């Protein structure tokens with residue numbers, strides 16, 4: 001059976017509150033529930049993250065139900081501004097995620113240094129258990145607010161990635177990224193050092209003006225791929241991205257186990273790279289489309305994927321990442337019972 005997916009065009013984004021109320025996707029929220037609202041606070045310098053003015057509308061609806069909402073995210077595995085709770089809270093505050101603006105507190109879900117986790121049994125192809133940030137696990141209900149855009153490893157990133165990768169503790173993120181270490185073609189290296197500067201793991205260095213990698217230190221974050229202008233770094237596209245996508249979905253199964261959730265995708269500032277990048281060139285590549293909401297995470301991502309491609313006039317994601325079949329995540333999520341790719345789009 002098709003899942004209902006609700007759509008608000010970007011030009012009517014000021015009607016977000018009424019749109020969400022009419023979609024009735026928050027029926028799972030009850031009084032005195034702790035509601036984890038999973039967002040991305042944006043790496044320093046990034047412009048694509050979903051702004052507090054929109055997040056606050058979701059908070060408002062949950063508070064009207066006398067629930068206890070909090071905004072949350074988990075630590076990154078690269079050493080940026082979000083790799084521990086202390087710095088994560090500072091950047092969230094800097095980007096405007098304050099109680100005054102959003103109407104609720106921020107709680108980093110996997111603790112001070114990213115090791116506060118809960119191991120959930122899933123018994124799937126890649127993982128028997130998954131390591132989930134504990135405050136996501138502890139919350140009574142979940143709401144995912146995701147920025148739908150390109151992604152350097154999964155082709156696109158939306159709800160499913162926000163659930164699976166986004167809710168993994170540090171150990172969980174390591175496990176998902178495990179295979180995605182790039183290879184190096186030293187012949188192409190110009191010795192400029194840009195990758196060394198952006199590798200927060202200190203896995204890269206220059207020797208005789210050529211880059212070398214300490215694979216033990218590499219966590220597969222992809223920063224070097226994005227920051228090298230000379231295409232020195234490459235992922236084994238036919239092997240790694242499908243496995244990473246499947247791992248993310250297996251994590252999503254663990255996160256959503258025994259939980260009631262709702263999902264909202266923002267199809268605006270549709271960039272090539274994710275919001276973990278602060279690159280000046282991480283600009284929007286097409287017109288903003290709108291906001292998609294529902295209670296089926298697969299249908300919400302499938303509808304978002306279709307809406308972006310339709311607005312672009314051809315397959316946007318194939319265009320920016322021809323080597324990646326980004327629909328692997330949708331197919332595998334459907335196969336594992338997270339939802340259906342079959343949806344009915346209801347326009348507001």
Ligand code: SF4
Nearest residue numbers: 189190192193195228
């Ligand atoms: S950014 Fe590219 S060209 Fe520059 S040092 Fe690194 S690998 Fe070499």
Ligand code: SF4
Nearest residue numbers: 199218219221222224
């Ligand atoms: S070598 Fe590249 S992929 Fe590995 S940690 Fe450094 S920046 Fe990330």
